[in-house]
Amino acid sequence: MTTLPKTTTKKLGLVIDLDICVGCQACATSCKEWNTGGYSAPLSDHDPYGADPSGAWLNRIHSFEFPGDAATPGLADGKTVHFPRSCLHCEEPACVTVCPTGASYKREEDGIVLVNPDTCIGCKLCSWACPYGAREYDYDHGVMKKCTLCVDRIYNEHIPEEDRIPACVRACPTGARAFGDLGDPDSDVSRNVAEREGFDLLAEMGYKPTNKYLPPRKRVDPTPEPLPEAVPLAKHGSRMDALFAWVDKTLS
């Protein structure tokens, strides 16, 4: 079985803001598009025009609806949440330790969890071990695929520096995704996680995911109180007269 590095120099990962993800699928299709021609190429599609189109995707979006719950703040009327799901690049990834060939590994320099397609035998143990369902077996290619954090973009000197970020982050129209070093408490992503009380997915399972999710913000209400009935400016009986008196006074 495969061993993990004792520590990693960086903990590169994603921070996903559930408050502003509108579920548009831009991150999913950008991911598919980049990676089907990149390190993981191809991300095969089976029966693409038929009864059961399926393929390897490294990032999928799920929409959940929470029923109304008066006891939970912000959930009285229920809520629909869009939830992007990809590899969380755990600090203690069971998918790596379970790998019989060493094909799955965690990089010491940045913490990225990768699969070496040359040594992957397609046994799928890793996908059974991952509680997040983040691994995708490519049936046509015969190897396991997963999020690489776009390892072929983030260090790529052929790409302008500002674009050396994962394709999903580059694409996201609402700005709901951020990329950075979550091992550095002073990084923008770490500070945002601290400020917004970002959380780990299934923290209780102990895999220490690097990626964080930011919960929906609290609802903003500009004024707590409705406006009172306007006070008549003159001894007019009707609302209309009061309005007209106000208008005339204001305009004169």
Next chain:
Amino acid sequence: MTGPQIDTSAPVSDEIRKTTCYMCACRCGIDVHLKDNKVRYIEGNRDHPVNKGVICGKGASGIMQHYSPARLKAPMKRVGPRGSGQFEEISWDEALEMATDWMGEVRKRDPKRLAFFTGRDQSQSLTGFWAIKYGTPNFAAHGGFCSVNMAAGGLYTFGGAFWEFGDPDWDKTKYFMLFGVAEDHASNPIKIGIGKLKKRGAKVVSVNPVRTGYNAVADEWIGIRPGTDGLFVGALIHELFRTQQIDLDYLQRYTNSGWLVIDAPGTGDDGLFARGEDGDQLVWCQSSQSFQSRKNPDAQAAFTGARTLPDGRSARPVFELMAERYMSDEYSPETVAQETGLSAEDMRRIAAELAHVAFQEEIVIEQPWVDWAGRKQDKMIGRPVSMHAMRGISAHSNGFQTCRMIHLLQILLGSIDCPGGFRYKPPYPKQTPPNLLPHGRLADVAPETPLAGPQLGFPHGPEHLLLDENGDPSRIDKGFSWDAPMSAHGMMHMVLNNAAKQDPYKIDVLFMYMANMAWNSSMNVPGTLDALTAKDDDGNYVIPKIIYSDAYYSETVPFADLILPDTTYLERWDCISLLDRPISEPELVADSIRHPVVEPDRDVRGFQTVLIDLGARLGLPGFVKEDGSPAYPGGYPDYMVNHERKPGVGPLAGWRGKDGTDSGVGAVNPAQLDRYIENGAFFGQHLAPEHAYFKHANRGYIDWAISKGIRASAEPTIFQLYCEPVQKFRLAAQGFGDIQPPDRARDRIKRYFDPLPFWYPPFEGEMVDLEAYPLNAITQRPMHMYHSWGSQNAWLRQITAANRLYVHTSVAEGIGAKDDDWVWLTSHQGRVKCQIQVMEGVNPHTVWTWNAIGKRRGAWGLSDDAPESNKGFLLNHLISELLPAGGGGYRYSNSDPITGQAAWFDLRVGITKAAVGDTVEPFFEPLGNASQEPSPEKLAYGAAFKEPAE
């Protein structure tokens, strides 16, 4: 280091070509990475004004659209019956000769018998110009079933519109209301904007029967009952009047609040503006105690009080009429609570929030500017409340008036084109009412004769209707007739039905582009298919010739007689022009192009180039030189550079002039397209800071816009809270004037043509048995498919290949059904069998589904067992293109009575549990598709990019 050495810095592509996306109508800039002459990757162009680098779910799936197996390969002529899909490939020469023969003969004989209608194309300044020169009145694009209510409602009111013609001030607004928007115009700008608002802590309120997408992330979701938004907005207006939270100074400066309306019931001037001898509308000036022209900048118009005009008649200011209407109990929150399904307290609170933000949190920008009258202003005051509205307002039979009502709300708050409010995008604002009139009265249609002007426009009264000598419609769609007098975008949804009935006359050639009228773009699909295949007593098709251009094998292709195959968006020239629907931002005048970034590998041609070729072959003025040779032998790019609509003004505004240093107006520049391509396929010119706001009344902006050829009038745009053109139609219905409606139309016009916006119930609910059809039914498009023609996209269909009917928990319980159970959904038009999914986040009186997921077997390169045709369904089958017969037996189109907008959100349905099924119903026979090659069983796109270079 752990793990193997990997190459983290491999070259991405051989070349990046920048063009404009066309996966929807949003027109984002894209960087297309090419490797080995294949598309490696498409990402957003960071410099582009529309998307600023981001890309959406559709845009990032462009590779699969471009390489789709459903692409058409070559021109074809039909050899089997319509619908059989039996075609024979022919050469372009043969195809163009055939089209020229058909259309040329009609033009010599009776040009109105050509109907030319286009779908979601973005070249209406070209297609419209072509249609004018051809000389048929029967031209329009798809706006009649898309969003004409929003365009007309806005343009008549404030010279702009929601749609693409303006945007919330995303950087400054503090309170944002979104009405009836799933993913409508536009895609990425709204997403970018909502992201900004949420991060800044601005409040987002969504008004929508369905809580998905943008509505799911709103701070407050108002799950309103469909078609009742006008009541809700009316209640907000009621509250603003009641609590005296109105920007009177703004109304005085920019609106017709003080204009006097003649109060003379029973006379032909009743409800018109009082005018002086010079024709100017009059106000009563409080300071001088005299009648003054509303154009007099020193006049202090009174907003209240009846005045006796010099001729003895009485007149009252618009403001007073508004106050009477909206202060009445008819619009009190308590009154409207039941119909809308909202609580009175919530409505009062939201009104208070709007007023609080507008007036207590105003924004002041220390930016001097000069108003229309030359008066210097030392700052710009903003009311940081903004709104956006689209389909959910538009697609109802009360959409025009509801849209106007929303604009009224914005204007009462002083929040149009101010800092933090809703901002125009140049070339908007235009004049109110719009100064473009429709052309094509039958009396003006003659063989081989161009029309004097565009078919589509904005009538100011009955004198601008397009009628024949009997008062009947001039147009095949009955646009600009008494059925829909202000149908500014035409009524494409009525063309096939009317043509099959030869009502009002016969059509000989139907010419369509990029509009899936045999399927998801028509109401009543079975009836539409009957219309396309109807035969006369001699066994000939009633619509004898159908020419269709599209890039893909859609459901409509098999019903055409001649197919002109279009390119994909990466293979084509296009021009997103200031003459049509530009890509401007509020502080940037901008237009853009598409240019071929890959060459077609099939025998296809861009439709616009083909249209220009046909124009030359037909000898249309403007498309041939004096010697009869083609005016634009280089096709669309030639036209884009060399065509001039008036001297110095052409399709593209950038890099004009001999040396390319002019913008807006300037001589033709032969190198113009090179400059566009170098700049990322777009042109943008920033507005000066003093021109950035109050563009409707900003002297500096107005003069600058005139100099750039994007504005016609030096007069300010005055907001028409009271819309006089509407009243002119009403007066005609009351019997005044020479141009009179048929008697059957009088009551309808009297009722709905109200110059002040009001709410009335959507028609279908008024005309059908509500015990049988108690529920509203509406559709949305998923964000990853909105405006994206064809869910045959191999990636996107993995996300959504079939749709369910979404129903509220209480509805499911009512029929004893749970997730995946089958139901019959029934309307007065027909019934559909489909599966349900239960949810909480939907108005309890409303069911909905994803639109246009359902496909017909045989189309789009999908296999016969694809979920799209077995589990996917359309609500279109339930929607009638005609209303039930009302009093008198006449069946009006199922449309807004003012604009003719198709009212497909008015649908009422009943639901019952059905037996378990295998496939949805109704069933449609598979379309023949023998001309298409089989689709692949596997894709491994990108594998080749990994091969080591030779």
